[in-house]
Structure formats: structure tokens, C-alpha cells
Amino acid sequence: MTMLFSFYVLIWPVLTLGVLALICRAVWRDRQQARAENRELV
Amino acid sequence: MLPLRSACCVRRPLRVFVPPTEELLLNSESLYQFSTLTVVLLLIAFYGGTYLMTLGIRKKNEDADAFMVSNHRVGFGIGAASMTATWIWAASFYAAATSGYTYGVSGPIHYGLWGALMILFIYPFGRRFRKLAPNAHTLGELIHARHGSSSQLILALSNVLGSVISLMVNFTAAGALVSVLSPLSFQAGVIIAGVGVLLYTLWSGFRASVLTDFAQLVALMAIAIVIIPAVFFAMGGPSELVAGLDNLSVEQTNFFSTDAILNQGAPFFVAVLAYAIGNQTISQRLFAVNEEHIKPTFLTATIGYGAIVIGLGMIGLMALTLGVEPLNGDMNNLIPQMVSGYLPPIFIALFFILVIGSLSSTADSDLSALSAIMMADVYGKNIARGRADPKRMLLVGRLTMIVATIIGIVFASFSLDILVMLVFVGALWGAIVFPVIASCFWNRVTNAAFTTSVLVAMVLFCAARFELISLAGPGGLFFELLACIGGGVIIGLMVFGFLGQAAGFIAGILTLVASLIFATGFLRDYTVLLASLTAYGASTLVCVVMSLASRQARFDFDTIGQRVGNYDLSPAKSDDQPTEGRPAGLAAQH
Numbered sequence: 001m002t003m004l005f006s007f008y009v010l011i012w013p014v015l016t017l018g019v020l021a022l023i024c025r026a027v028w029r030d031r032q033q034a035r036a037e038n039r040e041l042v
Numbered sequence: 043m044l045p046l047r048s049a050c051c052v053r054r055p056l057r058v059f060v061p062p063t064e065e066l067l068l069n070s071e072s073l074y075q076f077s078t079l080t081v082v083l084l085l086i087a088f089y090g091g092t093y094l095m096t097l098g099i100r101k102k103n104e105d106a107d108a109f110m111v112s113n114h115r116v117g118f119g120i121g122a123a124s125m126t127a128t129w130i131w132a133a134s135f136y137a138a139a140t141s142g143y144t145y146g147v148s149g150p151i152h153y154g155l156w157g158a159l160m161i162l163f164i165y166p167f168g169r170r171f172r173k174l175a176p177n178a179h180t181l182g183e184l185i186h187a188r189h190g191s192s193s194q195l196i197l198a199l200s201n202v203l204g205s206v207i208s209l210m211v212n213f214t215a216a217g218a219l220v221s222v223l224s225p226l227s228f229q230a231g232v233i234i235a236g237v238g239v240l241l242y243t244l245w246s247g248f249r250a251s252v253l254t255d256f257a258q259l260v261a262l263m264a265i266a267i268v269i270i271p272a273v274f275f276a277m278g279g280p281s282e283l284v285a286g287l288d289n290l291s292v293e294q295t296n297f298f299s300t301d302a303i304l305n306q307g308a309p310f311f312v313a314v315l316a317y318a319i320g321n322q323t324i325s326q327r328l329f330a331v332n333e334e335h336i337k338p339t340f341l342t343a344t345i346g347y348g349a350i351v352i353g354l355g356m357i358g359l360m361a362l363t364l365g366v367e368p369l370n371g372d373m374n375n376l377i378p379q380m381v382s383g384y385l386p387p388i389f390i391a392l393f394f395i396l397v398i399g400s401l402s403s404t405a406d407s408d409l410s411a412l413s414a415i416m417m418a419d420v421y422g423k424n425i426a427r428g429r430a431d432p433k434r435m436l437l438v439g440r441l442t443m444i445v446a447t448i449i450g451i452v453f454a455s456f457s458l459d460i461l462v463m464l465v466f467v468g469a470l471w472g473a474i475v476f477p478v479i480a481s482c483f484w485n486r487v488t489n490a491a492f493t494t495s496v497l498v499a500m501v502l503f504c505a506a507r508f509e510l511i512s513l514a515g516p517g518g519l520f521f522e523l524l525a526c527i528g529g530g531v532i533i534g535l536m537v538f539g540f541l542g543q544a545a546g547f548i549a550g551i552l553t554l555v556a557s558l559i560f561a562t563g564f565l566r567d568y569t570v571l572l573a574s575l576t577a578y579g580a581s582t583l584v585c586v587v588m589s590l591a592s593r594q595a596r597f598d599f600d601t602i603g604q605r606v607g608n609y610d611l612s613p614a615k616s617d618d619q620p621t622e623g624r625p626a627g628l629a630a631q632h
Contacts, residue, residue, distance in 0.1 A: 027120055
């Protein structure tokens with residue numbers, strides 16, 4: 001039960017961390033691509 | 043954990059060293075207080091930093107299209123960040139924690155999951171909108187090209203009302219936070235937030251909004267990642283949480299609590315499509331993101347939103363297991379109380395930034411949405427009528443932002459109760475869902491069918507919601523039948539979005555039949571749900587019947603793309619636009 005509840009509470013910050021990493025990586029790639037195409041990021 | 047003290051901050055009243063649980067009870071009488079200087083510095087750092095970011099993209103002469111939707115090629119990363127940050131507003135945290143505190147174990151899920159699904163369920167339709175009108179700035183422009191002004195203005199009106207209410211709520215949250223955590227007044231918090239957001243959004247519009255959304259989301263996520271486990275372990279960790287389950291009622295410990303489903307989950311579920319269709323902040327991003335990246339962008343935003351909001355909602359569950367009473371009976375104090383009670387001041391400062399970041403990212407999106415509606419839907423399509431001047435459009439957009447900020451500040455400062463309007467806005471959004479979606483897929487829907495169906499649905503909604511017709515006897519049965527159709531429409535549209543026409547039709551019919559069997563004689567006891575479903579059902583019924591009865595020629599969807607275009611035409615832009623060669627300002631007209 002203790003393990004289950006730990007998982008239930010802590011899975012959300014872990015998921016958030018995963019999404020944060022994904023978004024940061026994607027923005028970095030967007031920036032590289034925008035530079036390569038000589039255009040603005042937004 | 044005992045909060046640290048520093049010269050810049052005091053807690054009122056002064057406390058003595060006490061064990062955590064006892065400290066929390068003491069803390070229920072007051073929250074941590076920053077000094078005025080500290081809060082002002084935090085706000086200057088936040089809004090000043092955000093403003094400086096926008097200087098990097100600022101152009102002396104912004105163009106009208108970029109001001110509304112950037113370059114239609116916003117990348118996956120920025121798009122997902124912006125969508126997530128926009129959808130998370132200050133109320134998301136408070137409401138998720140309230141849900142956890144009220145409904146127990148399943149509470150945070152019943153808030154965060156449905157909110158996340160609002161993002162998910164719109165993207166299949168968003169792809170269709172984008173395919174029909176690749177260069178649109180608002181959903182209203184698409185509807186204008188499909189039907190004309192009356193339908194477009196209904197949609198625009200619902201968007202404007204929604205964004206103004208959202209602005210007011212976010213400014214109110216800023217005022218409340220500042221007044222709770224510092225000696226500054228509520229009004230000071232409202233004005234600082236309003237002016238701060240306007241300052242960095244005014245010149246570059248949507249471009250500034252999406253860029254700053256990324257930075258705000260990074261801060262927001264990083265803080266959430268730290269705060270949730272910090273509170274969890276500071277309160278005693280998993281063993282304390284499990285021990286505290288004894289404080290919960292049977293319903294609160296049940297993950298499949300019907301109480302939570304009926305009171306929290308179901309009303310949200312009904313609103314899933316309505317919120318997404320009725321919100322220009324979403325359509326703006328649908329038209330701004332690179333078309334190939336719509337799916338991953340919205341999927342990522344769904345997971346990101348769900349994870350952050352459900353995670354912070356867990357703090358409400360933790361408070362419940364500890365038996366914490368919300369300060370002054372106000373549920374909005376739950377998260378500040380827990381953070382204030384268990385974590386050192388640096389975490390309270392982080393929490394402060396978390397809330398300011400979330401409300402600012404939503405408020406700047408609302409300002410951008412409102413300006414786009416006034417620029418494209420009102421000025422471009424209904425005032426200029428073929429002679430839209432991009433420079434004048436920009437002026438309209440910026441003036442809209444200023445006026446909207448003033449309205450938001452005034453409503454929030456005087457605590458004017460405009461939330462009652464949410465009832466009508468929600469109904470309007472529910473009423474337009476089927477007509478909008480059907481107009482983009484079915485060539486027989488007419489302007490008269492669209493407009494009439496929405497108006498009839500609104501009248502019937504009011505009759506049910508305010509019980510203008512007795513819900514006992516045949517009156518109740520009449521509304522229940524409409525509500526059952528509404529239920530079938532919601533499920534049918536959701537399935538249709540992902541699995542296509544046949545599956546959607548079957549799912550809709552099955553839901554209708556199940557609703558007729560199980561919900562008649564029962565739904566009338568839940569007037570809010572009944573009225574909302576009635577809006578869906580009535581608008582669908584009227585729209586379908588009038589469209590089938592119409593002898594109007596079938597609509598050619600290919601004409602939408604030709605009618606909706608860009609307003610500015612620079613040489614670089616005209617290379618890949620269908621409006622190439624047409625004079626600037628006329629490109630989007632027909």
C-alpha cells in the first residue's frame with residue numbers, strides 16, 4: 001500500500017520531468033532548424 | 043521541516059519551533075508573509091525578465107499576421123510548451139487541490155484528466171480546421187468563409203466573453219496571492235499583474251506570448267517537479283499518507299468513487315469539447331503550429347498539463363490525510379498552507395513564481411486571442427470588408443489589448459461578480475460545438491441552421507437551467523430526451539474525431555439508447571448537467587433538421603482556403619501563399 005501510494009503521488013513529477021526534457025530538446029532542435037533556414041523561431 | 047527565516051521575510055504572527063504537524067495547525071491561522079520589498083523584487087524579476095526576453099524578437103514594424111499567429115510554422119517544442127502553459131491557469135492548481143481535498147484519492151484525477159483531454163480531443167478537429175483554412179488566424183474566419191457574418195460573430199462573441207472572464211480570474215488570482223503572502227493590497231497585485239502582462243505582450247502580440255510561454259512553462263514545470271515531492275516527504279512521506287487514509291470517508295478512499303465521478307468528473311467530461319471549441323487561445327495555436335506537428339504538439343501538451351495539474355492536486359489529498367483545515371474555510375489556501383507549513387521560504391517564493399507564471403501565461407494568451415478576434419473577425423471581416431489595412435489592424439490589436447487589460451483589472455479590483463456569466467458562456471460553447479464541427483465536415487449545413495440552432499439551444503438551456511419550465515412531468519421528460527441526444531452527440535463526436543464517421547455514429551447511437559434507458563427520470567434531478575446536455579442536444583437536432591430540409595446548394599469546402607488568407611504580403615511570404623500577387627490587405631478578403 002505504501003509503495004502504491006508513493007508511486008501514485010510521485011509518478012506525476014516524474015512525468016512532468018519527462019515532458020520538460022522532451023520540450024527543451026524539441027525547442028533546441030526548433031532553434032537549430034530556424035537558424036539553418038535563416039528564419040525566426042517564432 | 044521548520045521554515046528558515048531571513049531578514050527579508052517575516053511570518054505573522056511570530057512562531058516558535060514546533061513539530062511539523064503541530065506547526066501546520068498553528069499555520070492554519072496565518073500564512074507565510076514576505077516583506078513588500080521581497081514581493082516587489084520577485085515581481086520585477088519575473089515581469090522584467092519576461093519583458094527582456096521579448097526584446098529579442100521585437101521588430102520595429104511587426105506584421106499583422108505574425109502578431110496573430112506567428113508564421114504558421116511554430117515548431118513542436120515551442121508549440122507544445124505554449125499550449126501547456128496557456129491551458130494551465132492559476133485556478134488549475136487550486137481547483138485540483140480542492141478536488142483532491144474534497145473527493146480524496148480520485149479527486150486530482152477527476153480534475154486534471156478531463157482538463158487534459160480537452161486538449162487531446164480537439165486535435166483531430168484542429169487538423170481538419172487547418173486543412174480547410176491553412177492561413178486562418180481565428181476559427182471565426184473559417185466559419186465566416188463557410189457561412190457568413192452571423193455564425194462567425196456568434197463564435198467570436200463566445201470567444202471574447204471567455205477570454206475576458208479568464209483575464210479577470212487570472213488577475214484576481216494575482217491579487218489574492220500577493221495580498222495573502224505580503225503586506226501589499228489585493229488591488230496592487232491585480233494592477234501589477236495586469237500591467238506586467240500587457241507590457242511584454244503589447245508590441246509583438248502572439249509571438250511574444252508563445253516565446254514567453256516556453257520560459258514560463260520551464261519555470262513552472264521545474265518548480266512543480268521540486269515542490270510535489272518536497273511537500274510529500276516533508277509531511278512524513280508515504281507512511282504518513284497511508285496512515286492518514288483513516289481520516290478519509292469510504293467514498294474518499296475509493297478510486298472509483300461515484301460521488302467524485304458525478305460531481306467532478308461528469309460535468310468536466312461534458313465540457314471537454316465545448317471548452318476547446320469555444321476557446322480562441324487553442325484555435326490560435328492550431329493555426330500557428332507547423333501543420334505536420336499538430337498531433338505531437340497536442341499529445342505532449344495533454345500529458346504535460348495532466349502531469350502538472352494532477353501532481354499539484356495531490357497536495358490537496360495530502361492535506362486531507364493530515365486533517366488540515368483550509369485557512370478561513372477557503373480551499374484556495376490549501377496549497378499555500380501546505381507549502382508554507384512544511385517548506386522553507388525559498389519554496390514559498392518558488393510557489394509564488396509558479397502561480398504568477400501560470401496566470402501570466404494564460405493572461406497573455408487571452409490578450410493575444412482577444413486582439414486576433416478584434417483584428418480578424420471584427421475589423422478584417424466586418425468593418426474593413428475587403429480593404430483591411432495591416433497597420434490599422436495592428437493598431438486595433440494593440441488597442442484591444444489595452445482595453446481588455448483595463449476591463450480585466452477593473453472587474454478584478456472591484457471583485458465584480460461576472461462569474462455568473464460563465465453559466466451562459468459555458469452554454470454558448472456547448473451549443474456551438476455540433477454546428478461548428480458539422481460545418482467543417484458536412485456540406486449541407488447552412489448559415490440559417492447554424493445560427494438558429496445556437497439560439498434555440500440557448501433558449502432551451504435557460505429554460506432548463508433556471509427551471510422556467512417545470513421539470514416535473516412532461517417538461518422534465520422533454521429536456522431529458524434532448525439531454526440524451528446531447529450525451530450521444532458528445533460521445534459520437536469524440537469517437538468520430540479519432541475513429542471516423544461510422545464508429546462515431548455507432549457510438550453516438552449506443553450512448554443515446556443507453557441514456558434513454560438509464561437517464562430518463564433521473565437527469566432532471568441534476569439541472570446543471572441536464573441543461574448543459576440540453577444545449578448540445580437541441581443545437582444538434584435543430585441544425586440537422588434545418589440542414590436536411592434546406593434546398594441550398596452543397597457547399598464546396600475548397601473555397602474556404604481561397605477565402606481565408608494572410609493580410610500582410612511580403613515578398614518572402616508570398617512565395618508559398620495561395621494569395622500571391624494580391625495587394626496587401628486584400629489578401630484575406632473575398
